[in-house]
Structures are given as structure tokens and as C-alpha cells.
Amino acid sequence: xxxxxxxxxxxxVLILGIGASTIAVRQAFAAVIGFVVYGxxxxxxxxxxxxxxxxxxxxxxxxxxxxxxxLGAVARLRFVKGNDTRASLPVRFAAGVLCALVAxxxxxxxxxxxxxxxxxxxxxxxxxxxxxxxxPVAGVLFVYRAxxxxxxxxxxxxxxxxxxxxxxxxxWGGIPGLRLYAQxxxxxxxxxxxxxxxxxxxxxxxxxxxxxEPGGAFxxxxxxxxxxxxxxxxxxxxxxxxxxxWLRLLLVVGPVIFLAIGLAGMVLANAFLAYPPGYAKxxxxxxxxxxxxxxxxxxxxxxxxxxxxxxxx
Amino acid sequence: xxxxxxxxxxxxxxVGFGLYGLVTHPEPLRKILAFNLLGSxxxxxxxxxxRRAAASGLGGDPVPQAMVITAIVVAFAATAMAIALVLRLxxxxxxxxxxxxxxxxxxxxxxxx
Numbered sequence: 001x002x003x004x005x006x007x008x009x010x011x012x013v014l015i016l017g018i019g020a021s022t023i024a025v026r027q028a029f030a031a032v033i034g035f036v037v038y039g040x041x042x043x044x045x046x047x048x049x050x051x052x053x054x055x056x057x058x059x060x061x062x063x064x065x066x067x068x069x070x071l072g073a074v075a076r077l078r079f080v081k082g083n084d085t086r087a088s089l090p091v092r093f094a095a096g097v098l099c100a101l102v103a104x105x106x107x108x109x110x111x112x113x114x115x116x117x118x119x120x121x122x123x124x125x126x127x128x129x130x131x132x133x134x135x136p137v138a139g140v141l142f143v144y145r146a147x148x149x150x151x152x153x154x155x156x157x158x159x160x161x162x163x164x165x166x167x168x169x170x171x172w173g174g175i176p177g178l179r180l181y182a183q184x185x186x187x188x189x190x191x192x193x194x195x196x197x198x199x200x201x202x203x204x205x206x207x208x209x210x211x212x213e214p215g216g217a218f219x220x221x222x223x224x225x226x227x228x229x230x231x232x233x234x235x236x237x238x239x240x241x242x243x244x245x246w247l248r249l250l251l252v253v254g255p256v257i258f259l260a261i262g263l264a265g266m267v268l269a270n271a272f273l274a275y276p277p278g279y280a281k282x283x284x285x286x287x288x289x290x291x292x293x294x295x296x297x298x299x300x301x302x303x304x305x306x307x308x309x310x311x312x313x
Numbered sequence: 314x315x316x317x318x319x320x321x322x323x324x325x326x327x328v329g330f331g332l333y334g335l336v337t338h339p340e341p342l343r344k345i346l347a348f349n350l351l352g353s354x355x356x357x358x359x360x361x362x363x364r365r366a367a368a369s370g371l372g373g374d375p376v377p378q379a380m381v382i383t384a385i386v387v388a389f390a391a392t393a394m395a396i397a398l399v400l401r402l403x404x405x406x407x408x409x410x411x412x413x414x415x416x417x418x419x420x421x422x423x424x425x426x
Contacts, residue, residue: 019327045320080407107325117365120375124375140375159393163393218386
């Protein structure tokens with residue numbers, strides 16, 4: 001038994017234990033903290049599965065952003081006494097048996113792999129050189145399945161519109177109700193001054209290196225969003241109202257440029273979202289830069305929630 | 314048993330945990346959390362499919378990996394939307410519950426339902 005397999009065993013035990021604890025604990029707060037730790041452990045598992053791009057996304061989104069949203073919600077629901085009682089014992093038992101059956105079915109599928117394992121990896125690598133990209137995952141995201149990537153950004157904006165539309169009419173176009181902890185001379189203020197320059201450089205690096213190595217627009221955008229949120233929560237910059245034109249422009253600039261290049265491809269390369277030969281890499285980089293900005297703003301606004309205050313004139 | 318199978322089995326177990334939490338927890342926030350657990354289990358199983366399909370000198374098939382990245386983003390968008398709905402429900406009714414009958418309601422009910 002090698003060191004790595006012992007490491008994997010330990011990792012799986014931790015993931016399952018913490019995953020189960022997010023379901024089993026009584027306190028919602030403890031469950032959310034468990035979920036954040038679980039997200040970070042899961043990203044190590046993704047590294048062990050040789051999927052570093054996924055690991056970065058899981059750590060940033062699965063652990064970080066989702067955890068932050070949930071913590072915000074737990075803080076607001078803290079004093080609400082739910083009158084729900086947990087399901088009765090027979091119901092829980094039946095649910096447990098059925099869920100165990102589902103898990104066992106999946107496990108059977110995992111331990112009995114097909115004879116010939118289907119793979120698209122050779123096809124990806126065959127044509128990757130034409131795009132000038134070195135990271136096969138970026139190649140899939142921006143060349144072969146570009147439509148998926150475009151629609152994923154549209155989903156982010158649609159979700160944001162959905163969140164905004166939950167605001168009462170009276171505060172439409174107002175300021176999101178992010179909870180601030182503005183205390184001067186606190187550690188948070190210090191970190192909010194220290195980290196953003198570093199974070200912004202890391203985000204630009206992530207975006208730039210995404211063409212060749214693991215990384216990319218999404219991971220870079222998440223770091224940008226985290227830095228923005230940090231500065232806002234520490235009270236160093238005010239939360240903008242959602243009716244600001246610059247905000248809305250930044251929000252759509254990525255998808256619009258992506259769509260424009262996609263439509264230009266119909267004329268220049270005979271297919272929607274196709275790139276003219278020789279120009280693939282510069283165009284993809286341009287799309288990635290614009291998307292990084294849009295994703296950063298969209299994630300930041302999703303985390304701040306619907307508007308709750310009217311903008312003071 | 315190799316690493317991929319091990320992670321695949323834990324993915325299957327996570328789907329079971331998540332599903333159980335989704336069915337038995339009454340609070341909406343805990344349901345959302347359990348749903349995220351379920352989703353990450355599904356992604357992990359899919360990641361194992363990707364790892365097994367390694368070819369051409371890659372650590373895994375990049376197509377499922379790219380799909381999982383998209384899936385994580387879409388799951389986050391759905392979670393953000395769901396949490397906003399729960400908070401709006403709280404704002405409107407002063408409660409955060411999915412049960413339809415208000416007979417056992419506590420003193421916090423103040424919305425027009």
C-alpha cells in the first residue's frame with residue numbers, strides 16, 4: 001500500500017465524514033461551516049483525479065461562494081423559529097433505505113466499468129493545435145463546446161435577474177442588502193486593504209494562463225468577485241445600486257463580445273461560434289478577458305443579493 | 314481498488330447522503346445544502362468517468378471535466394436563486410418553512426398568505 005493510496009483513503013474518510021455531518025448536525029451554522037470545509041477537501045479529491053481545472057472551480061465556487069451565500073442566509077434566519085418537525089422515524093427509515101439503494105446502484109455502476117471505455121480525449125488532442133491553446137479543458141470550453149460556455153454565462157445573468165426580481169417594487173434599482181462589518185482598525189479592514197492588489201494580480205494571471213495551463217476566465221472572475229466583496233464588506237467601498245449603468249455594462253460585456261465573435265464566425269468561418277483560422281487564440285483570449293470581468297461582477301452581485309434599500313439622492 | 318474507483322464509490326455515497334438530507338430535513342436552507350451535496354456527489358462520479366477515459370497522455374478526458382465546470386457554475390446560480398427565494402419568503406411571511414398549513418404557526422406569522 002503506497003503513501004498515495006493511504007492519503008486517498010484518509011481523504012475519502014474525511015470527505016464522507018464531513019459530508020454526512022452537514023446532513024446530521026442540528027445547527028444550520030455548523031452544517032454550513034462543514035460544507036465549506038467539505039468543498040475544499042473535495043477540490044483535493046479533484047486534484048487526485050487529475051482534474052485541476054475542476055479543482056480550482058470547486059474550491060472557488062463549491063466551497064467559497066456557495067458557503068458565503070449560505071452563511072449570509074443562516075445569519076438572517078438565526079432568530080426564526082421554524083415550527084417544522086423532522087420527519088418521523090418510520091419515514092426517515094424508509095428514506096434511508098431508499099437513498100442507500102440509490103447509492104448502491106451508483107456504486108455498482110462505478111465498480112463495473114464498460115468493456116471499451118468511451119473517450120473523446122484523442123479527438124480533443126488531434127485538433128487542439130489548430131486553436132493555439134495548450135489546455136485541453138479550455139479547448140473544450142471555448143472551441144468544441146463554446147455554445148455551452150456561452151449559455152452558462154447567460155444562465156448566470158438570468159439567475160441574477162431572478163434574484164433581483166425578488167426585491168419589492170419600492171426598492172427596485174436600489175442597493176443590495178449586503179451585511180457590512182465596517183469597523184476601522186479591525187483585522188478585516190487590514191485584510192481588505194492588503195489582499196485585493198494581490199488577488200487582482202492572481203486573477204489576471206489565472207485568466208491569462210488559462211489558455212495553456214489549468215485556470216481560466218471563471219476561476220479568475222471568482223477571485224475578482226471575492227476581492228470586490230471583501231472590500232465592500234469591510235466598508236472601504238460602498239455597495240453600488242443595481243441601476244448603475246457601468247455595473248450593467250460590465251455585467252453584459254463578456255457575453256456580448258462572445259456572441260459578437262460567434263456571429264462574426266458565421267460570416268468568416270462558416271459556422272456560429274467558429275473562429276477564423278489563425279485568429280482562434282487572440283479571439284479566445286479577448287473573450288476570456290471580457291468574460292472574467294462579467295463573471296466577477298455577476299458573482300459579486302449574486303452574493304450581495306436582491307436590492308433592499310433605496311438609493312439616497 | 315484504484316484511486317478513481319475509491320472516489321467514485323464515495324461520490325455514490327455522497328449522492329445517498331444528499332438525497333436523504335433533501336427528503337428528511339424540513340428547513341429549506343438545509344434542503345438546499347443537501348441538494349448541493351447530492352450535486353457534488355454526481356460530479357464526483359462523472360469525474361471518475363473522465364479519469365477512466367484518460368488517453369493521449371492526458372490525466373483524464375477533458376470533455377467531462379469541462380462539463381463538470383459548467384455544471385458547478387450552473388449549480389451555484391441555482392443555489393443563489395434558491396437562497397434568495399428563501400430569504401424573500403422570510404421577508405414576506407416572517408417564517409422560513411415549506412409546510413402548507415399554518416395551524417401550528419408561531420407568533421411570527423405576519424404576512425398575508
